[in-house]
Amino acid sequence: MRNNAADRDAPVRAHATRELILTAAERLFAEHGILAVSNRQVSEAAGQGNNTAVGYHFGTKADLVRAIARKHSAAIEERRQRRLAEIGDSADLRDWLDCLVRPLAEHLAALGSPTWYARFAEQAMADPTLRPIVVEESLSSPSLARIVEGLQQRLPDLPPEAAAERSDMTRTLLVHLTAERERALAEKTATPRSDWNDAATGLIDALIGLWQAPVTASPNERKKRR
Numbered sequence: 001m002r003n004n005a006a007d008r009d010a011p012v013r014a015h016a017t018r019e020l021i022l023t024a025a026e027r028l029f030a031e032h033g034i035l036a037v038s039n040r041q042v043s044e045a046a047g048q049g050n051n052t053a054v055g056y057h058f059g060t061k062a063d064l065v066r067a068i069a070r071k072h073s074a075a076i077e078e079r080r081q082r083r084l085a086e087i088g089d090s091a092d093l094r095d096w097l098d099c100l101v102r103p104l105a106e107h108l109a110a111l112g113s114p115t116w117y118a119r120f121a122e123q124a125m126a127d128p129t130l131r132p133i134v135v136e137e138s139l140s141s142p143s144l145a146r147i148v149e150g151l152q153q154r155l156p157d158l159p160p161e162a163a164a165e166r167s168d169m170t171r172t173l174l175v176h177l178t179a180e181r182e183r184a185l186a187e188k189t190a191t192p193r194s195d196w197n198d199a200a201t202g203l204i205d206a207l208i209g210l211w212q213a214p215v216t217a218s219p220n221e222r223k224k225r226r
Contacts, residue, residue, distance in 0.1 A: 018057050018067075020046040025054070026068050030116035030182075034065065034123050034130060065130050069137045072107065072117050079103035080143035093211060096150040097204045099143070100170070104178060105200035114186040122179035155211060162215045170207055177203055 024045035028037045039054035039061060046053065058064040080103045087095040108115050124130045138144055152163060181199055184191045193199040
């Protein structure tokens, strides 16, 4: 009977251990940088006596990074899907940018304080070996694909190359501004906005200006038109 009970409890214990490791890794990666933190340090921070616990439960460091990204992206995806359902086929550019930005802000607010995910994502995006993992997780998001489509439909005259460029700018602002705010909150320093909701509004305001900005033709394009 004891063995049977232990066998039934094993998945529960394994799940709890995985969650401890994910939380510890996310915090250490955010505070010190992903490359600077070893699996051994993560295991110790997670309270695991076995220093091979990370490898046992996740495999490589890249696998651990993917697990952290996937854990958060699932929750953010759910929020984005709900907002997309609310706006339908809205003609308002703000609605589509709201669907992009506010679910992340709401997710960070819901995590409490302090949080580490935004700084973790910033670290992962800056590493050329780990960036593809985060990008792959983003590309698998149905809501992001719908938002990109919605932005293109709201701005039909925007040249494809300008749209691609502004999409890159949007991603950069979203990653770095949320990380900067999270860092300031962790260090208890002043922030331009009082809460995550207001911070999302400020970023959306800026992105509306970015997406609606005029497109200046390059010298080569101007020569072609003559």
